[in-house]
Amino acid sequence: MDVLIIGAGPAGMFAAEKLADETNHTITVIDMGKESVNRKCSTLSRDMCTKCEPCDIYAGVGGAGALSDGKLNLTPHIGGDPDSLHRSADEIRRYIQKVDETFLKYGADTDIFGVNDDDLNLLKRKASAHGIEFISGKQRHMGSDKTPLIIDKFYKELKQKGVKFRTQTKIETIERSGEGFIARTEGEAFKADFIIAAPGRAGAYWFRTQARKLGIDNKYGPIDVGVRVEFPSTIYEPIEEIMYDAKFKLYTYTYDDLVRTFCTNPCGFVTEERYPDFVMVNGHAKKDEKSENTNLAILSRIELTDPVEDTTEYGRSIARLATTIGGGKPILQRFKDLATGQRSTWTRLARCQIAPTLRNATPGDISMALPHRIVTNIVESIERLDNVIEGIASDSTLIYASEIKFYDTKYPVTEHLETNIPNLFVAGDASGHSRGIVYAAVTGILAAEGIVHKGE
Numbered sequence: 001m002d003v004l005i006i007g008a009g010p011a012g013m014f015a016a017e018k019l020a021d022e023t024n025h026t027i028t029v030i031d032m033g034k035e036s037v038n039r040k041c042s043t044l045s046r047d048m049c050t051k052c053e054p055c056d057i058y059a060g061v062g063g064a065g066a067l068s069d070g071k072l073n074l075t076p077h078i079g080g081d082p083d084s085l086h087r088s089a090d091e092i093r094r095y096i097q098k099v100d101e102t103f104l105k106y107g108a109d110t111d112i113f114g115v116n117d118d119d120l121n122l123l124k125r126k127a128s129a130h131g132i133e134f135i136s137g138k139q140r141h142m143g144s145d146k147t148p149l150i151i152d153k154f155y156k157e158l159k160q161k162g163v164k165f166r167t168q169t170k171i172e173t174i175e176r177s178g179e180g181f182i183a184r185t186e187g188e189a190f191k192a193d194f195i196i197a198a199p200g201r202a203g204a205y206w207f208r209t210q211a212r213k214l215g216i217d218n219k220y221g222p223i224d225v226g227v228r229v230e231f232p233s234t235i236y237e238p239i240e241e242i243m244y245d246a247k248f249k250l251y252t253y254t255y256d257d258l259v260r261t262f263c264t265n266p267c268g269f270v271t272e273e274r275y276p277d278f279v280m281v282n283g284h285a286k287k288d289e290k291s292e293n294t295n296l297a298i299l300s301r302i303e304l305t306d307p308v309e310d311t312t313e314y315g316r317s318i319a320r321l322a323t324t325i326g327g328g329k330p331i332l333q334r335f336k337d338l339a340t341g342q343r344s345t346w347t348r349l350a351r352c353q354i355a356p357t358l359r360n361a362t363p364g365d366i367s368m369a370l371p372h373r374i375v376t377n378i379v380e381s382i383e384r385l386d387n388v389i390e391g392i393a394s395d396s397t398l399i400y401a402s403e404i405k406f407y408d409t410k411y412p413v414t415e416h417l418e419t420n421i422p423n424l425f426v427a428g429d430a431s432g433h434s435r436g437i438v439y440a441a442v443t444g445i446l447a448a449e450g451i452v453h454k455g456e
């Protein structure tokens with residue numbers, strides 16, 4: 001039997017491993033990006049973006065996580081939802097352990113964060129006194145400089161086990177053919193009895209078009225729209241000692257909207273995430289090279305109902321507008337300027353206590369780009385978070401726009417992530433059932449397990 005896996009991110013790689021270990025199927029993994037060790041984003045060394053296509057930040061072996069700092073959230077309560085996978089939290093925990101063991105085997109650091117209950121409870125109490133929920137959980141941090149090497153060892157072992165990889169190869173279309181499928185690139189056709197579609201957020205929009213054509217059911221969910229916030233690393237130190245990437249959640253007083261912090265990078269760097277028609281921001285932290293700043297995302301949840309439900313389109317239009325206002329670059333603004341409604345300039349930014357780690361940005365006015373409701377939510381949230389992350393609402397805190405998390409198209413699936421089209425499985429962030437490396441990997445294993453069972 002032929003299994004085709006679209007996407008060599010954590011979902012695709014962990015699916016390939018399970019299939020290689022437990023079946024005699026021919027497994028081919030296709031990715032439009034490069035091998036992990038050849039992915040070199042110039043912005044990670046703070047050079048100008050060379051606008052490679054597809055962007056090395058999110059495409060290639062290892063997926064979007066390969067050049068990230070690899071914060072592994074080792075709890076079923078971060079990065080996904082056991083209910084949406086028809087599983088109990090304990091079941092998911094067992095899969096998470098397996099994923100963690102694999103990363104450890106290939107060289108992830110043995111240090112674990114978020115294990116001191118007394119400190120965690122203290123932080124929980126402090127946050128809830130201000131109407132903020134602190135979500136705790138164990139975390140491991142691989143580090144941006146280590147993650148590509150860990151991925152490369154995993155990749156080489158998969159190849160030794162007989163998994164075939166095709167990099168720099170983009171699947172354009174998927175068609176049904178009898179009980180199986182044909183996936184086509186511009187010049188080649190791949191026959192498959194089973195497909196696991198794991199194209200990540202970068203390929204989610206593309207896959208949605210294919211899914212509609214194939215008659216795969218889907219539902220619209222929310223997206224998270226917001227900014228990346230950067231401040232002196234000393235401000236975050238007391239929290240970092242308790243949990244490396246602490247997650248905070250609150251409902252704004254003004255709109256009663258959910259806002260959350262996401263992907264905190266102590267002593268990290270803000271980076272660009274470039275797509276064909278817009279640019280967004282993200283952040284990462286390195287194990288060996290440290291900046292004087294810490295960054296995190298502040299994201300406001302958007303759900304749309306009748307007559308417009310397509311949150312992806314809405315989010316994309318916000319990203320395009322922000323890119324236009326930034327002249328093709330992310331917009332950068334001091335918190336003081338955002339809160340008081342004035343544009344930032346390099347002269348005003350020079351008065352900040354910190355220097356931006358992403359220089360390839362345009363000083364401007366984020367309120368010209370993001371909807372008023374989101375800007376209000378962001379300003380209010382930063383002011384409230386100041387009670388927990390003391391100093392984050394300082395005048396010279398830097399705000400970059402936009403950062404948008406697209407995982408709104410959700411496919412109703414079985415407990416093995418099979419869609420309503422038999423033998424077509426989805427996994428990872430593009431499935432709408434994961435939002436991070438570990439959960440993406442778990443969904444990959446679950447999908448592979450579904451194929452293993454079919455052969456029994």
Ligand SMILES: Cc1cc2nc3c(=O)[nH]c(=O)nc-3n(C[C@H](O)[C@H](O)[C@H](O)COP(=O)(O)OP(=O)(O)OC[C@H]3O[C@@H](n4cnc5c(N)ncnc54)[C@H](O)[C@@H]3O)c2cc1C
Nearest residue numbers: 007009011032060063064065071171200203428429436437
């Ligand atoms: C800068 C950055 C930092 C991050 N940091 C963290 C972190 O610290 N911790 C964490 O948990 N998460 C982090 N994330 C998110 C995490 O990387 C993703 O949640 C995770 O990688 C999703 O895994 P996936 O396998 O679903 O998809 P991806 O990792 O996105 O992989 C999908 C792959 O599919 C390929 N692809 C897409 N379409 C096609 C096509 N048509 N044909 C062929 N190939 C295709 C892409 O090239 C890509 O390599 C970060 C993301 C970014 C961008």
